[in-house]
Amino acid sequence: MNASGPGYPLASLYVGDLHPDVTEAMLYEKFSPAGPIMSIRVCRDVATRRSLGYAYINFQQPVDAERALDTMNFEVIKGRPIRIMWSQRDPGLRKSGVGNVFIKNLDDSIDNKALYDTFSTFGNILSCKVVCDENGSRGYGFVHFETHEAATRAIETMNGMLLNDRKVFVGHFKSRKEREAEVGARAVEFTNVYIKNFGDDMDDDRLREIFSKFGKTLSVKVMTDSSGRSKGFGFVNFEKHEEAQKARGSSCPSAVSDMNGKELNGRLLYVGRAQKRLERQSELKRKFEQMKQERVSRYQGVNLYVKNLDDGIDDEKLRKEFSPYGTITSAKVMTEGGRSKGFGFVCFSSPEEATKAVTEMNGRIVSTKPLYVALAQRKEERKAILTNQYMQRLATMRALPGPLLGSFQTPSGYFLPPMPQPQTRAAFYGPSPVVPVRPGTRWSAQPSRPPSTPILRAAVPPRRLLSNISTTRQASTQVPRVPPQAQRGANIGTQTVSARVPSSALPRGAQQYKYSSSARNMQPMGHMPPVVASQMGEPAVHVQGQEPLTASLLAAAPPQEQKQMIAGERLYPLIHVMHPSLAGKITGMLLEIDNSELLLLLESPDSLRSKIEEAVTVLQAHQSTETPHK
Template identity: 85%
Template sequence: MNASGPGYPLASLYVGDLHPDVAEALLYEKFSPAGPIMSIRVCRDIVTRRSLGYAYINFQQPADAERALDTMNFEVIKGRPIRIMWSQRDPALRKSGVGNVFIKNLDDSIDNKALYDTFSAFGNILSCKVVCDEHGSRGYGFVHFETQEAATRAIQTMNGMLLNDRKVYVGQFKSRKERESEYGAKAMEFTNVYIKNFGEDMDDERLREIFSQFGRTLSVKVMIDEKGRSKGFGFVNFENHEDAQKAVAEMNGKEINGRVVYAGRAQKRIERQCELKRKFDQLKQERFSRYQGVNLYVKNLDDGIDDEKLRKEFSPYGTITSAKVMTEGGHSKGFGFVCFSSPEEATKAVTEMNGRIVSTKPLYVALAQRKEERKAILTNQYMQRLASIRAIPAPPLLGSYQQPSGYFMPAVPQPPSRAAFYSSSPVAPIRPTPRWTSHPPPARPPSKLLFSYCRKQNLTIKHQ
């Protein structure tokens, strides 16, 4: 493998799947036998400073980096096999999909090294990974080859082959957007129909009898519980898409056993979740757009304020469509919302009510914002405040002088600690150096005030 090829011009390695306790010193100890190292950086979370599980190692010579890659890949450090590949700073190569192969239906015993050893016969591998979770392998992985020709050879040779007695699928990697686009086109030609809400009085044979009038069925299944009773939903798989489409059109909304049933295209769980999320986000956006500029957020509410009192306090400023104090366990959470019929009324309420004391507490009133908007505003304010603090130079101290790089402050002598005078060590304690090492300072002459005091007390002053 040549480290001077496109995509990895420097002698820089990516080291992944690291144990959280692996730091730069340990990596230096492991990798320095391969050759002189310029720098090592373990990537960490900017807030918690915890390791993100990967690092970058920069060698002085590409040959040393290549030696480390060939000899140390998948070596176990702190109980985890590490994964090494050339550092690809340009994300376009990773995201393009060129030379990237997707493998699924892998046996649980197939790990990164086994996958690497299996596919390395087809060409140089840039990266290789079996996707895992806390329970182990998830049964699929990726191999990124240096060239598309090597990826094509791997697909043609390995697709449908047995790996540890399991037939694997090997194909060209496709991005999520491409998969969703293809799946959406295929979904329109469905053959599997999902039926629900037909109650407990239903079995496979009766469901087959009801739906067989629309065409030839390949399988019919009523889902049952542990006691063998119908769960109220099932599936009918037709041979042709047209028959399935006809069944949906005829049976959706029809009564069976006195119940209005639903019939529609069967969806995968992830597809249903994505569709529900899209609908929820759309409804939330529509609701927020409808109340944009008229919904107020009110906080610092007294515990005794309920919905009616909140409405009464804001009613002088316009027509209120809703007023709600947020509660938890029957107790106020200290904030709520007031919605007006027009933006002008809401603006007037903000101007008049913000800071006004209601039941011993000053209210905070502002236009309601989405959580994402509030988070973005707070983050921006924090970053601006942090930047302004960093921009303010430290004030010059007495006895300091300014250099081009900043301020220089001389060391301030500290008083010796008590341990310097009272030590339990057999060594003689270190005593502070006296300020006058040769002769004591000359005695100061007595002041006139002292003479006057001594005369009154019949005292005599003697000079030493």
């Protein structure tokens, strides 16, 4: 039990029920009067860095920790009473349940402190908690005593007592498995029967008359509303289990076996074992999970996801397009308000047919749009895959050496939080000088360190940005070999011009500056083209206001983002300048080409222009063939 290290007694406290905004500084200010503190740690989520609602405080002396536990438990911080207990690092002791007491039927006014004060007379309490939700107390709680004897005394004294005029139940804590086992044992020997669907003309006497032939009834009740009208269900409690349910091997009739499914006044009765609400919900949940797993296994490998569908494609057209590849059991285009959402599903009778359809139909143009076809995935599977890819990228970023990270380094001990993909690019950022990573504005959760090479970022309006796109290859240069320390310093005075923005493209009245590596300020000057650093020795596609796109940058991105980086961020703007009305369709057609070939096209304006004209010709020919049929 040495929290501080070998040979030192326990001096660590667990502080729970914290407000999400509580920080280490607040806790230090609160607990420092109790004695010298060695460390404070608020536990946070790895990805979001949000507080998990609890913290650990390590004191230098156990007596100081004990003083804080005795005097500060249940004090309020940011509107919430905190809960303090000794930190127990052995999970076996925490989960054993020895000395743990369960209390239910608590009044809403009883909180953690009131429960602690009530049970503290029976022995030393390690932990005390009333379970709450957003609406307040849920009516039950737990008290964990230091010894089993103290827990037994509390149960013997308090079970059945009145707390705030409510009779409470106090008993030993039982795990979920133990409770489920007890419920299963009681279910075998049930005597209480649930009856429903008998209409609103049933009363207690008539229900007793119907079921009394099966044995002696202890109670009969038809549930009614406020006006006394039957709700259509009720309960019958028999004296013996055999009377409620036929014993195995017995030939005598029973209430459940004889009355379940029997017609009464034109209605089919349901008669079964009476269940508590939680038990019934748990059973229904298990059934739904079983049905879900059966459905998943039945459609595994045969259900296809199809997206980028034309608005004119409906269920029949989708089935017709995929029918040559096998027997289709279902084809559905997802709609909203009668309009297609652009994706759907096609289910085949065998995995072989589905695989053939993916091979043949993925990327094929149907109604002027290239289809994306793949095996359908459940939302949970897709979310797990995306999370895994993000964590891999995050680990790669953190594994890069410090000098390479440049302006993307974050404070030690923090993780980069996930950031949403912006729909449009801001007009005031440019490429990183060294590392091919995403623009700085995508990683804005922590303040970034300025890059080692000064970069002038041009404030170019998005509309004018399209007319100033250019591609270039950097000529290889011979530079002398220098040590890494000297190389970083040598890069300060080196800048490579990859794109120039004419002064007319800048916003009117925009101030331009020149930067000096030896000065801390910016000096205004006349119109000056922006200086953008490019990657050394690797061909790159440069678009003003965006980072250079290289093969290495493209390969480092997840597969689902590669096409977006090429199409949405670079290819579409170029096509939109030439053919605004057909830009979307032409972009979709060109996406069939491999990524490496698309990079070459982006570097060669003439080749790209030729490909675009070919696509326009195909579209015009396709439209001309469809016109006579309309």
